[in-house]
Amino acid sequence: MARSTVSVMEGSLAVAQAVKACRPAVISAYPITPQTHIIEDLAQMVAQGELDAEYIRADSEFSAASILAGASATGVRTYTASASQGLLLMTEVLYFLAGARLPVVLTATNRQVSVPLGLQPDHRDTMGCRDAGVIQLYVEDVQEAYDTHLQAFKIAENHHILLPTMVCMDGFVLTHVVEPVSILDQTEVDDFLPPYAPLHFLTPERPAVFGSYTDDANTLEFYYLTQQAVLNAKGVIEAVAREFQEAFGRHQGGLIDSYSTEDAEVVLLAMGSTVGTLREAVDVLRQEGIKVGLIKVRCFRPFPGEEIRQAACGAGIVAVFDRAVSFGYQGVLATDVKAALYDAPQGKRPWVLGTTAGFGGREVTLDTVREIVNHAHKVLDGHPDPADEVHFLGLKPELLRAVGKAQAGPRG
């Protein structure tokens, strides 16, 4: 059994402890709520001499990510954290990091995007960089956040991948919650995660070029290689989870988790902290004899389409809990789930119910889940939703009336 200590601590400190254990050479960050506690804890560790790293206080999130681009291209391990507007400001650099194959690890403490300006934990920020070529892992609780950061560096730095890797954790719900966390001894982490061995890096001993200009004769091949690298991550993420389990005796990781899906008629599907609530709800509903199961999507990019198809195929309907909507279409996660299930065998393709439970930070309770499961049963009873519908759960009619009839309702 691995040597570890269980301590009660804030989620942000657990993340900082994990990052410290991974020994990044360069950390650069810019403050934004709810990421601040992580970077403050790391600053303390550097100031106290507990962590030997260069800590660069950047002039913006954009510069923080750019500083890490330079440092990573020079061949050292790097880390940053951000959220919301900060993540959007970094997004241009994230595209670069993916294209240049630089394995920067970052924590995204999910938060809504302005306007309205607010602090609610939804996923619009991380969905904004969905297509950059960044690996995205969503965690459910603080222990998973700790464990996933240890794995993230190993995944990112694998020579078949070499991509920026983002650990997404719902802001406040996970960053500011205080929970018991099993913290591994440094020697154990060192055995699991060896020092970074860059494949390509800048050195006068072997001059090379990063960030070339390409044209129609060669751009497509670069894209193809990036796609292959992101897809390679599917196998590596699973392998690293197995390695983690062998080393530390606990399973944490992989692409998806299935819970009570074997005979489920209704499968709930979600990412992030909502999953914890849904796990409880499944237990309660099962006791009432309702055949309900749960799929937790842990890895969003690369998307585990095949895994979801296999886990959901026996069910009648999949109810997706989305914390982000692509305005003008559907929930982002629901859209991908539908695409994955389109390839299910004839007659075994479940319905998909798209809901926004948790969007805008609106609390997801047992009653919310009951409402969705009831709706799902209506669909199974032969009353399907109109195509492309997304259910904004818990809307307050009095607030909508206040903004006037012209804007509030659907127009025919």
Place this chain on the structure above:
Amino acid sequence: METAMLGQYGEVLFVPGHRACPGCGAALVVRLILEATGPNVIVVSPTGCLETFSSPYPYTPWGVPWLHVLFENAGAVASGVEVALKRQGLADRVRVLVIGGDGGTYDIGIGSLSGMFERGHDVLYVCYNNEAYMNTGVQRSSATPLGASTMTSPAGAHAWGQDRPQKDLPAIAIAHRIPYVATASVAYPADLVRKVKHAMAFRGPKYLEVHSPCPIGWGHDAAETIDLGKLAVQTGLFPLFEAIAGQPLRVRKIHKRLLVIDYLGRQRRFSHLFEDGANQDHLARIQAIADDNVIRLGLVDTVVAGRQSNEA
């Protein structure tokens, strides 16, 4: 033939064959800079002419490691390269340079440049200033001089080109109290090489601005690049100086001062100032900028009460 070429350019760190336009000042600037620094450098470039003409995959004229990230972050990227070298124990052997244009420096990249200055990174930031966005087809930047017609500040019946004076970026750099700030010109290569070497003798952030004529954007013959660079200095429109922290400003004196019309009249971007019915006041306003530079910086030795002032 091929061997002879290789022999000829074996020691050159920025070799011919790149895609710069004929008469490009920037390409010459890069070659001179690397001549001064030698091979133990890592160069960061923002997006711009230099990036585009020197990096068409899979070719490279660079004999040193080179990194292009984005348009607006060269200062930050260079900061990251520098701290990584420090971590690897290489900071004494390998130095960091930025070479970028005025768009990436004066405008979109000024935030990350200021951050690099303020944090004190050991980086020499060189801006080759060709006074507009040339890579995208000659649009106005905040380094575009008063009166210049560009594609986004065109002269017309109601406009006489760029209607604001240039941003004074060297002064902004000096305000960061960094060890070394200087201006140079591609037209004075020995002075440029000396300043690069001088800059590299300092630890910490350095800023060097190099005036760099652009035949396409300015509208002059490719053979006139060096002549125009000299005229900009001799008229007082582009003063050459070194600002070393804690020392008085050192300027390169103008020995034979010329009027701005001698410089402006040779470029298409200013041709509207000389057309029939052109407003003489416009030329006077540009002359006033040169006059102000001469007085403010002491660019011309004046005979006062029978003796020459002995500044620098």
